[in-house]
Amino acid sequence: MCCVFYFKYSKKLIDKPYLVALLLTYTKWRLLIPQSAIFLEKEDGFMKAIYMDSPKAYDMSLKHTDELEPGPNEVIVKVNAAGICGTDLKIYQGKYPNIKWPIILGHEFSGQVAAVGEGVEGLPVSTNVTARPGISHCGRCRMCIEGKTNVCSEKNRLGFEQNGAFAEYVRVHKDQIHILPKEIDLTTAAMIEPLAVVVHALRSITIKPSDVVLVIGPGPIGLIALLLSKANGATVAISGLSKDQKKLTLARELGADLIIDAEKENDEKTLLELTNGDGPDIVLECTGTAGGVNKGLELSRTGGTYVQIGTWSHPLTVDFMKIAYKEITVKGSYGHTKLDWRDSIRLLQSGRIDLTPLIQGIYLMDEWEKAFKDAESGEKAKILIKP
Ligand SMILES: [Zn+2]
Ligand SMILES: [Zn+2]
Numbered sequence: 001m002c003c004v005f006y007f008k009y010s011k012k013l014i015d016k017p018y019l020v021a022l023l024l025t026y027t028k029w030r031l032l033i034p035q036s037a038i039f040l041e042k043e044d045g046f047m048k049a050i051y052m053d054s055p056k057a058y059d060m061s062l063k064h065t066d067e068l069e070p071g072p073n074e075v076i077v078k079v080n081a082a083g084i085c086g087t088d089l090k091i092y093q094g095k096y097p098n099i100k101w102p103i104i105l106g107h108e109f110s111g112q113v114a115a116v117g118e119g120v121e122g123l124p125v126s127t128n129v130t131a132r133p134g135i136s137h138c139g140r141c142r143m144c145i146e147g148k149t150n151v152c153s154e155k156n157r158l159g160f161e162q163n164g165a166f167a168e169y170v171r172v173h174k175d176q177i178h179i180l181p182k183e184i185d186l187t188t189a190a191m192i193e194p195l196a197v198v199v200h201a202l203r204s205i206t207i208k209p210s211d212v213v214l215v216i217g218p219g220p221i222g223l224i225a226l227l228l229s230k231a232n233g234a235t236v237a238i239s240g241l242s243k244d245q246k247k248l249t250l251a252r253e254l255g256a257d258l259i260i261d262a263e264k265e266n267d268e269k270t271l272l273e274l275t276n277g278d279g280p281d282i283v284l285e286c287t288g289t290a291g292g293v294n295k296g297l298e299l300s301r302t303g304g305t306y307v308q309i310g311t312w313s314h315p316l317t318v319d320f321m322k323i324a325y326k327e328i329t330v331k332g333s334y335g336h337t338k339l340d341w342r343d344s345i346r347l348l349q350s351g352r353i354d355l356t357p358l359i360q361g362i363y364l365m366d367e368w369e370k371a372f373k374d375a376e377s378g379e380k381a382k383i384l385i386k387p
Contacts, residue, residue: 048387049167050368053102057094060105062368068169070117075172077129081190081362081384082165083108084375086219087311092372096313099160106385107133107158109165110180110189120174130189131176132196132341133158150200150335166365168387178341183349187362190384191220191355192344193336198224199347200340201309201333202232207282209233214260214271214280216296217287217310218247220358220382223254225284225309227353230255237271237280239295246379254357262295271299280304288312297322305329358382 046064053059070076088105090096113127123129137144137152144152158164158172180189198221207213213229215222218240229236238251239260248259258274260267272279279301285292288310297319300306306328323330336344347353360380363371365387375383 047168048365049104050365051102052091052105055094055101058092060092068171070115072118073120073174074117075113075120075123075174075177076115077111077131077170077172078114079109079111079165079167079170079387080186081110081386082106083190084371084383089375104163104167105159106165108190108193110186114169123177128180128186129177130180130192131172131178135162135173135176147337150337166385178345181349187359188355191358191382194220195224195344195355196336196340197221198228199344200336201307202228204331205282205305205307207232207234211281212275213282213284214299215284215286216292218244218251219286221309222286223251223358223381225286226251226254226256231352243378247381250357250381275301284309286310290316290318293318297328300326300328302326307331307333309333359384362386
C-alpha cells in the first residue's frame with residue numbers, strides 16, 4: 001500500500017505541469033518574503049554568484065562561493081536586485097578589455113544591510129540601501145581634488161576591479177552606501193546608478209523649456225535622458241534603429257514628442273521641421289557607436305550643444321570637423337559622483353520621475369542565462385536579476 005502510494009506520488013512529481021506549478025509557487029514565494037527572512041534562512045556558509053571567468057566571450061557561470069565577512073569599515077549588503085548594464089553585456093560578449101577576471105559582475109543594485117564591520121555606525125541590519133560602485137580613488141590627483149572622483153585614473157569599481165552585485169551578498173565600503181528613503185522601493189532603487197549617470201551628464205549643461213533635445217539611443221540611459229529632459233520642460237525627440245521599435249514605443253509612452261527611426265529619412269525631416277530647419281539645440285548621445293555619434297553631430301544645430309554619454313571601448317571613426325564648422329559645444333560625461341547620487345535619490349524620492357516602466361524583466365539568479373539572453377536581444381529597457 002505504502003509502495004503504491006510512493007509510486008503514485010513520485011509519478012505525480014515527474015509530471016511536467018505539476019513541476020511548473022511548483023516552480024512558479026516557489027518563485028512567487030521567493031519574491032514575496034522579506035529579504036531579511038532570506039538572510040536568516042541561510043546557514044550553509046555559501047552564497048550564489050554569477051562569475052565572468054575570463055576575457056573569453058560568454059565565459060560566465062553560476063558558482064557557490066564563500067559567504068562574505070565584513071572587514072573594518074565594510075558593509076555586507078544582502079542584494080535585492082541588480083540591473084544588467086550595457087557594459088555588463090559588453091563584458092559578457094568579450095568586448096570589454098579592462099576588468100579583473102575572474103569577477104562577479106553587477107554594479108547597479110539595491111539591498112539591505114546584512115552585516116557591518118568595525119568602525120561602521122548608523123547602519124542597522126535590514127536598513128534599505130544602495131551603493132555607488134566606486135570603491136576607491138586616489139584622493140591626490142587633480143580630478144580627485146576637484147571632487148571629480150569619477151574620472152580619477154586609479155579608481156576601483158564593483159563589478160570591474162572588485163566583485164559586484166550579481167550575488168546574494170556584496171561587500172562595499174561604508175562611504176559607498178546611500179540609505180534609501182521610504183518613498184523609494186527596493187526594486188526601483190536598482191535603477192539609481194543609471195539615473196546618476198544621466199544626472200551627472202546634465203549637470204554640465206542647461207536645458208530650457210524652449211529647447212528641442214535629441215536623445216540618440218532608446219536604451220535605459222537614453223530613456224532616462226528623455227525623462228529628465230521632459231522634466232526640464234524641453235521638447236524631446238528620441239532616435240533609435242528599426243530593431244528598437246519596442247523601446248521607441250515605450251519612449252512615446254514616457255512622453256517623447258517625436259520618435260525617430262534613424263533608418264528612415266522622413267523621420268529626420270520631421271525633426272528639422274520641429275526646429276524650423278535649424279536642428280536640435282541639444283544632442284544627448286547615449287549609444288557610444290560611430291553611427292550615433294556621427295548622426296548626432298550631423299543633426300545638431302549650428303551653435304548647438306552635444307553631450308557624449310554613451311561609451312565604447314574601441315576608437316570610433318567620426319567626422320570631427322563638423323564640430324569646428326558648426327561651432328558645436330561638445331561635452332564628455334562619464335560615470336557619476338557622490339553628489340550625483342544624492343541628487344538622484346532626491347529626484348526619485350520627489351516622485352517627479354518614475355523609473356518603474358523601464359524595468360521590463362526580472363529573473364532569479366538561477367535563470368541568469370535567460371536574463372542575459374533577454375538583455376542581449378535588446379528588445380527591453382532594463383533587466384534585473386534577483387538572488
Ligand atoms: Zn552601468
Ligand atoms: Zn584621483
